[in-house]
Amino acid sequence: MYLANENRYEKMLYKRVGKSGLKLPAISLGLWHNFGDVDKLSNQQAILRAAFDNGITHFDLANNYGPPAGSAETNFGRLFKEDFSSYRDEIIISSKAGYYMWPGPYGEWGSKKNIIASCDQSLQRMQLDYVDIFYHHRPDPDTPLEETAHALDLLVKQGKALYVGVSNYSPEQTAAIAKLFKEWHTPFIIHQPQYNMFNRSIEEGLTDVLAKEGLGAIVFSPLAQGLLTNRYLNGVPEDSRAHRSDSPFLSEDRVEATLTKVRRLNDVASARNQTLAEMALAWNLRLPEIASVLIGASRVSQLEDNLKALDNLAFTAAELAEIDQILQ
Ligand SMILES: NC(=O)c1ccc[n+]([C@@H]2O[C@H](COP(=O)([O-])OP(=O)(O)OC[C@H]3O[C@@H](n4cnc5c(N)ncnc54)[C@H](OP(=O)(O)O)[C@@H]3O)[C@@H](O)[C@H]2O)c1
Numbered sequence: 001m002y003l004a005n006e007n008r009y010e011k012m013l014y015k016r017v018g019k020s021g022l023k024l025p026a027i028s029l030g031l032w033h034n035f036g037d038v039d040k041l042s043n044q045q046a047i048l049r050a051a052f053d054n055g056i057t058h059f060d061l062a063n064n065y066g067p068p069a070g071s072a073e074t075n076f077g078r079l080f081k082e083d084f085s086s087y088r089d090e091i092i093i094s095s096k097a098g099y100y101m102w103p104g105p106y107g108e109w110g111s112k113k114n115i116i117a118s119c120d121q122s123l124q125r126m127q128l129d130y131v132d133i134f135y136h137h138r139p140d141p142d143t144p145l146e147e148t149a150h151a152l153d154l155l156v157k158q159g160k161a162l163y164v165g166v167s168n169y170s171p172e173q174t175a176a177i178a179k180l181f182k183e184w185h186t187p188f189i190i191h192q193p194q195y196n197m198f199n200r201s202i203e204e205g206l207t208d209v210l211a212k213e214g215l216g217a218i219v220f221s222p223l224a225q226g227l228l229t230n231r232y233l234n235g236v237p238e239d240s241r242a243h244r245s246d247s248p249f250l251s252e253d254r255v256e257a258t259l260t261k262v263r264r265l266n267d268v269a270s271a272r273n274q275t276l277a278e279m280a281l282a283w284n285l286r287l288p289e290i291a292s293v294l295i296g297a298s299r300v301s302q303l304e305d306n307l308k309a310l311d312n313l314a315f316t317a318a319e320l321a322e323i324d325q326i327l328q
Contacts, residue, residue: 002082002083002084004049004052004087005053008054008055009055010055012054012055012056013026013310014026014057015290015291016216016291017189017215017216017291017292018190018210018216018289018291019214019215020187020214022132022163024057024058024092024216024218024291024292025056025057025058026285026292026293027056027281027293027295027306027307027309028056028059028218028292028293029047029048029051029058029059029296029297029303030060030061031060031061031065031072031076032062032065032296033065034047034298035066035072035075035076036065036066036067036068036071036075037067037071037075038246041075041078043298043299044075044079045079045082045083046300047297047299047300047303048076048080048083050300050303051303052084054304056303057090057092058092058093058094058292059076059092059093059094060220060294061073061076061094061096061122061126062096062135063095063096063099063101063121063122064099067246069100069101070121074125077125077126077127077128078127080093080126080127081127091132092132092133093128093131094131094133094135094165095119095122095126095131095135096134096137097118097122097134097135097136098136098138098167099137101118110136110138110139110147110148110151111143111148111151112147112148112154115151115152116151119131119155119161120160129160130159130160130161131160131161131162133162133189133190134155134160134161134163134164134165135164135167135190136152136165136166137168139166139169139173145173145176145177145180146180148177149180149186152188156186164181164186164187164189165189165190165191166192167192167193168193169191169193171208174191174209174213175209175213178209188215189215190216190218190291191210192217192218192219192220192294193217193220194219194220194221195219195221195222195287196219196228197228197265197283197323198227198228198258198261198327199221203287207287207289210289211288216291217287217289218290218291218292218293218294219292219293219294221296222284222293222295223295223296225242225249225250226240226241227250227254228262228265228276228277229276229277229280229302229305230276232255233262233266236252236255242254242255261326262276264326265280265323265326268319268322268323272312273312274308274309275305275308277305277309278308278309278311278312279309281293281295281306283315285313286315
């Protein structure tokens with residue numbers, strides 16, 4: 001039987017999500033990759049245990065994580081039941097609806113029909129009564145924003161979600177949905193955008209909206225799917241995401257195209273006595289709107305490396321300028 005490390009809350013930093021009462025660990029764990037049926041269940045269990053033992057109290061899922069889609073939630077549900085049921089009140093679990101899940105007009109996007117059905121399916125797969133945060137995963141160009149917002153609001157009223165969030169919404173879409181939720185007193189507290197050294201688009205308007213609306217961000221792919229680590233410094237390993245055929249968003253060409261910058265960033269990290277992964281996470285956490293960086297890990301050792309980011313979160317002006325210059 002798994003017993004969590006008694007010292008799990010000693011080292012982690014917990015940050016408030018915007019102006020809400022919810023605090024998230026500065027480093028959260030996402031189950032997009034490495035938790036599908038194609039991945040070893042014993043490794044999944046080891047990663048989840050190591051995470052919680054180190055104060056990672058937040059696990060992020062979505063209906064479509066796998067592969068196959070849905071299997072990450074099913075596997076998480078099994079492992080959660082086995083190891084973490086007695087810790088339910090210490091853990092924040094999120095899921096999302098929006099990407100393709102089932103055939104026909106109701107299996108994706110942002111209609112009320114899709115969101116309510118998808119949340120019910122996610123709860124069933126994870127064997128949970130409720131999720132802590134439920135997100136709309138991507139903006140829907142066809143469904144009125146009011147309808148999507150109503151669906152999220154209903155999930156809260158039904159007790160199926162404590163808080164709601166959006167992901168991949170533009171600054172304008174975020175401001176528009178925030179206005180509705182404010183009128184209805186819906187606990188909309190969080191945005192989940194991508195942010196890392198190679199994708200700084202949230203600095204162009206979104207962080208301003210979040211600050212103005214009192215919302216927080218949890219940023220995904222903070223390591224640019226592994227590019228901002230030492231994973232590819234000496235080639236593309238066979239077991240890496242860039243090499244796997246089931247990861248269409250990271251190619252060997254992309255590794256090649258970023259390598260010169262990655263090597264220079266790695267030198268900056270070494271001068272700070274950090275790995276590149278540690279520095280990349282610390283760099284993300286410098287923005288006050290970011291409550292948490294949402295990492296992925298294919299093995300426990302990566303998780304342990306990433307947690308060391310918290311040992312040095314401070315940057316000198318000279319270091320920040322050097323990083324900016326490399327990223328130009
Ligand atoms: N809302 C959305 O639309 C959206 C989209 C994408 C992701 N997300 C969320 O964000 C989470 C994280 O995304 P991500 O997996 O792309 O994050 P990431 O942290 O940028 O990348 C994780 C990958 O980087 C490599 N890695 C991590 N730590 C390492 C280390 N210390 N040294 C060497 N390599 C390391 C591993 O790749 P290898 O597999 O090669 O070992 C790992 O699988 C997802 O699980 C999901 O919850 C949300």
